[in-house]
Amino acid sequence: GAVVSQHPSRVICKSGTSVKIECRSLDFQATTMFWYRQFPKKSLMLMATSNEGSKATYEQGVEKDKFLINHASLTLSTLTVTSAHPEDSSFYICSARVPRRGVGGNTIYFGEGSWLTVV
């Protein structure tokens, strides 16, 4: 079945540095990928929609200059947290839509998530 791979699974960085998280679709082409953030015991919060070959669409309240998204190919989207601060520590998850024709919409598969800790 479709698989979405996310890397790294855990990362610790110093305050003020930047961290890049990769999201790959392993056996399908994903024209659209999604980035979420999740705080402990809270629901997923959609941050942005990543579109291959074009600019990402950010949700209200998400700083696009801080959370840089690049979707340079049909199988890779990256999220870069720039000038990270401790409050950016969180669980970041990507997902990709597996396109299917006909009635039923598109199944969405999630990456394994990345735990970011900013110290």
Next chain:
Amino acid sequence: GQQVMQIPQYQHVQEGEDFTTYCNSSTTLSNIQWYKQRPGGHPVFLIQLVKSGEVKKQKRLTFQFGEAKKNSSLHITATQTTDVGTYFCMNSGYALNFGKGTSLLVTP
């Protein structure tokens, strides 16, 4: 966009008891998907419902899509400790924000 509300937010049951979570929308949904997220893990796709009144089963899990396609339910029969996690529903017309999900705790 379409907002899917989920209830209850939390549910604590004894092992062996049944569990049900509900998703409700004010508008007709093209489909509904269910996901399970274990503590510390990522959401895993469980099932997709498309047709009005559709019922699907996966072992002890029963998924139902309402006749009006405005609500859905997930029922677990005789819960086990392995059922612990948060269950989310989502309409996959567009990956909008998930509902808050229902966190299930099962105690032996």
